[in-house]
Amino acid sequence: IAGITQAPTSQILAAGRRMTLRCTQDMRHNAMYWYRQDLGLGLRLIHYSNTAGTTGKGEVPDGYSVSRANTDDFPLTLASAVPSQTSVYFCASSDGMGDEQFFGPGTRLTVL
Amino acid sequence: SQQGEEDPQALSIQEGENATMNCSYKTSINNLQWYRQNSGRGLVHLILIRSNEREKHSGRLRVTLDTSKKSSSLLITASRAADTASYFCATDGYRGAQKLVFGQGTRLTINP
Numbered sequence: 448i449a450g451i452t453q454a455p456t457s458q459i460l461a462a463g464r465r466m467t468l469r470c471t472q473d474m475r476h477n478a479m480y481w482y483r484q485d486l487g488l489g490l491r492l493i494h495y496s497n498t499a500g501t502t503g504k505g506e507v508p509d510g511y512s513v514s515r516a517n518t519d520d521f522p523l524t525l526a527s528a529v530p531s532q533t534s535v536y537f538c539a540s541s542d543g544m545g546d547e548q549f550f551g552p553g554t555r556l557t558v559l
Numbered sequence: 560s561q562q563g564e565e566d567p568q569a570l571s572i573q574e575g576e577n578a579t580m581n582c583s584y585k586t587s588i589n590n591l592q593w594y595r596q597n598s599g600r601g602l603v604h605l606i607l608i609r610s611n612e613r614e615k616h617s618g619r620l621r622v623t624l625d626t627s628k629k630s631s632s633l634l635i636t637a638s639r640a641a642d643t644a645s646y647f648c649a650t651d652g653y654r655g656a657q658k659l660v661f662g663q664g665t666r667l668t669i670n671p
Contacts, residue, residue: 480658489647489663490602505658537601544658545589545651550601 450474453538453551460528460558468523468554470538478541479521480505480548481513483534490537496521497544528558563591563648563662571668578635580665582648583628591624592649592659593633602647605633635667643669 451472460466472479481493482505492505496515510532512524521540525532535555539548563584572578582591590609594602608615608624608631615622621634635642645666649659 482661487663490661492658492660495658506660539602547592547604547607548594548602548649548659549604552601553599 451538451540451549451551453536453554455554456552457555458557460525460556462529462558463527466525466528466556468525468536468538468556470521470523470551471519472521472538472540472549473519474540474542474549475518476540476542476549477518478544478546479515480539480541481511481521481523482537482539483507483532484537484553485534493523493536495544528556530558532556533558563650563660565646565648565662565665567665568663569666569668571670572638573670574638574640576638578638578642578667578669580633580646580667582631582633582650582662584631584648584650585629588626588650590651591622591631593620593622593631594647594649594661596645596647596664598644605646638667638669640669640671643667 454469477498480495482490484490491507494513496502499518537553538551541548566581592607593605596602606617619636624631645664647661647664649661
């Protein structure tokens with residue numbers, strides 16, 4: 448692993464299903480983030496984590512949950528997917544909050 | 560809601576010309592960052608400028624920051640086809656937090 452990885456690359460999901468997007472970094476960064484990117488709306492922060500064991504809500508947290516059991520992993524869970532959650536999801540990490548962020552390649556999610 | 564807003568939304572120039580993109584923001588910041596996103600990829604950090612800096616250079620990139628006007632500009636000199644991408648500014652300090660807030664981006668097209 449080099450940098451930050453996300454899985455899956457893309458997914459088509461039926462509405463109402465549960466889905467977990469995975470994110471792993473090997474840079475030992477303290478902070479991690481989840482964004483969604485929608486056409487015309489730019490990137491919007493969903494949830495973030497300052498350090499392992501802590502999480503916080505971003506601009507658009509409803510319908511999403513996260514956990515940060517260790518430094519490297521920061522999964523994003525959609526408990527019951529809805530079509531409005533169709534988007535491209537990016538995970539990012541940084542050494543500290545406000546520092547340069549390193550982004551993963553993204554997960555394209557379609558909820559039907 | 561967006562803290563940073565880029566202008567123009569789209570820019571098309573000939574290879575070899577200079578490209579200038581602007582970013583305006585609303586509240587006090589600690590730093591401002593510029594990122595590039597190639598189509599279908601994650602964002603890549605370009606440059607970070609702190610609130611006590613007025614200008615910063617990195618290769619063909621020049622960033623200025625005017626905190627009195629709450630604005631920043633990104634200049635790419637001697638543009639190349641490979642510079643075709645979307646460019647985003649990101650600011651921290653919004654609502655007193657250090658989480659980055661991204662603008663909607665400028666789509667730059669370099670014509671050969």
